[in-house]
Amino acid sequence: MSTRYVHTNIVARDWRGLASFYIRLFDCRPVPPERDLSGDWLDAATALAGAHITGLHLRLPGHGDTGPTLEIFSYDALGDRLEVNANTPGFAxxxxxxxxxxxxxxxxxxxxxxxxxxxxxxxxxxxxxxxxxxxxxxxxxxxxxxxxx
The missing domain is CATH 3.10.180.10 (2,3-Dihydroxybiphenyl 1,2-Dioxygenase, domain 1)
Known part of the structure; x- marks a missing residue:
């Protein structure tokens, strides 16, 4: 079975503002369409009742038109955020x-x-x-x- 890295997701309070930051500062490029996702399938996948996601994928620079993306999404209902430090276990x-x-x-x-x-x-x-x-x-x-x- 072949494997290819596809994307990293960032859950944002303001997905449009955060996407704009990565576009301006790191030459990321939007990959349409904008996402507006909801339904039983999403509730099942996220284990959240009434999940609703909006957002956009941004192509990362330096990898061509099929390279990996940053998936910047916002949920209507957000959980609490814990601050991540350089030594916090998990994705840093x-x-x-x-x-x-x-x-x-x-x-x-x-x-x-x-x-x-x-x-x-x-x-x-x-x-x-x-x-x-x-x-x-x-x-x-x-x-x-x-x-x-």
């Missing part, structure tokens, strides 16, 4: 390769993101110099921005 962050980590961090701050830590650099033996920083998008999801020299 997504990462983007950028030309200039410091400049991208400033863009993220200007667009409503926030910083988790400081800019860091390290020589990785046999690989090269890694420069990176952990940030958060406007809804608190962690993003690693990195550059290799």
């Amino acid at each position: 962050h997504i990462a983007f390769l950028v030309d200039d980590v410091a400049a991208k961090a400033r863009e993220m701050l200007d667009a409503g993101g926030s910083a988790v830590g400081e800019l860091a650099s390290r020589e990785v033996p046999g690989v090269g110099k890694l420069t990176f920083r952990y940030m958060r998008d406007p809804e608190g999801n962690m993003i690693e921005i990195q550059s290799w020299g």
Whole structure:
């Protein structure tokens, strides 16, 4: 059986605002159609009564027209959010390769993101110099921005 990575889902308070952030800052591209999902099939799949999802898929940069997407969805009824830190078990962050980590961090701050830590650099033996920083998008999801020299 063949396997291919397809998407990562982000549940957002404001899917349009969050999608706009990823489009502007990380060159993600919308993959129509916008989703408006509900029904018994969705209730069964999510184990939620009366589930209603709206949102959009965004093609991630650098992988062509069939590459993986960010699936940014909002539910009418949202659960409580627990803050994820770099050492929280489970999915912690997504990462983007950028030309200039410091400049991208400033863009993220200007667009409503926030910083988790400081800019860091390290020589990785046999690989090269890694420069990176952990940030958060406007809804608190962690993003690693990195550059290799």
